[in-house]
Amino acid sequence: xxxxxxxxxxxxxxxxxxxxxxxxxxxxxxxxxxxxxxxxxxxxxxxxxxxxxxxxxxxxxxxxxxxxxxxxxxxxxxxxxxxxxxxxxxxxxxxxxxxxxxxxxxxxxxxxxxxxxxxxxxxxxxxxxxxxxxxxxxxxxxxxxxxxxxxxxxxxxxxxxxxxxxxxxxxxxxxxxxxxxxxxxxxxxxxxxxxxxxxxxxxxxxxxxxxxxxxxxxxxxxxxxxxxxxxxxxxxxxxxxxxxxxxxxxxxxxxxxxxxxxxxxxxxxxxxxxxxxxxxxxxxxxxxxxxxxxxxxxxxxxxxxxxxxxxx
Numbered sequence: 001x002x003x004x005x006x007x008x009x010x011x012x013x014x015x016x017x018x019x020x021x022x023x024x025x026x027x028x029x030x031x032x033x034x035x036x037x038x039x040x041x042x043x044x045x046x047x048x049x050x051x052x053x054x055x056x057x058x059x060x061x062x063x064x065x066x067x068x069x070x071x072x073x074x075x076x077x078x079x080x081x082x083x084x085x086x087x088x089x090x091x092x093x094x095x096x097x098x099x100x101x102x103x104x105x106x107x108x109x110x111x112x113x114x115x116x117x118x119x120x121x122x123x124x125x126x127x128x129x130x131x132x133x134x135x136x137x138x139x140x141x142x143x144x145x146x147x148x149x150x151x152x153x154x155x156x157x158x159x160x161x162x163x164x165x166x167x168x169x170x171x172x173x174x175x176x177x178x179x180x181x182x183x184x185x186x187x188x189x190x191x192x193x194x195x196x197x198x199x200x201x202x203x204x205x206x207x208x209x210x211x212x213x214x215x216x217x218x219x220x221x222x223x224x225x226x227x228x229x230x231x232x233x234x235x236x237x238x239x240x241x242x243x244x245x246x247x248x249x250x251x252x253x254x255x256x257x258x259x260x261x262x263x264x265x266x267x268x269x270x271x272x273x274x275x276x277x278x279x280x281x282x283x284x285x286x287x288x289x290x291x292x293x294x295x296x297x298x299x300x301x302x303x304x305x306x307x308x309x310x311x312x
Contacts, residue, residue: 055082117213235298
């Protein structure tokens with residue numbers, strides 16, 4: 001481990017950090033993401049960018065390689081067959097030799113002080129993982145407005161402590177990630193962010209939040225069909241991954257909780273009036289019901305799936 005730094009210190013070096021970005025067919029957004037990653041206020045000689053191209057069929061890898069040739073810092077592109085974002089992030093973890101590993105996604109635009117802020121918070125709190133603020137932007141649609149109003153893409157807190165962190169804006173100590181063997185290796189299973197956080201906490205590692213170092217996320221679903229698909233996948237992932245968790249998020253409990261939320265949709269909609277207005281909050285009723293029922297359907301599918309009992 002390198003010496004803990006002091007801001008603007010010429011004596012204590014900044015810790016070396018790897019920024020891992022998985023990408024799959026995201027050429028339109030990747031360039032914007034890399035533009036800000038290459039211009040971080042963090043000393044460029046003290047961080048590297050690792051792009052893991054997860055079998056893209058567009059020119060995502062070529063765009064990353066082109067930007068890497070023009071940048072004075074270190075940018076590596078790893079290419080692999082399509083195995084999903086968990087596999088891509090694991091490839092970045094195992095390719096890194098840094099003390100700290102930061103993650104963001106190819107549909108995210110970090111602030112220019114993003115990396116500096118996360119490292120400062122990580123060292124100041126003596127934690128093993130830190131999540132930064134996530135702002136959400138999307139093309140206006142009924143579904144996108146609902147997700148923005150509910151702050152769907154956010155780190156979760158429960159009873160005053162961190163529940164789980166999202167990989168859109170997070171940094172971890174590499175030794176912590178290696179201790180739990182990184183992200184889940186189950187292909188196509190969603191919810192890997194929560195799964196990693198739960199396993200880290202079970203192993204005694206500490207997670208924290210930063211109030212600075214924001215990323216703006218542009219990948220919110222914009223259609224009703226996409227919302228159903230995504231929540232179904234999250235529910236299925238919960239059922240399959242939860243066998244390794246020691247918390248209360250068991251499939252029966254989650255089935256009860258989300259079923260209750262669907263029945264209490266009018267109350268949930270009422271709580272959105274302050275942020276969305278009365279008419280729009282009322283219009284969200286079918287989306288609230290759909291969100292939670294789709295999650296329940298995914299749970300039930302995961303419960304009966306052989307994958308829920310497969311150790312591989």
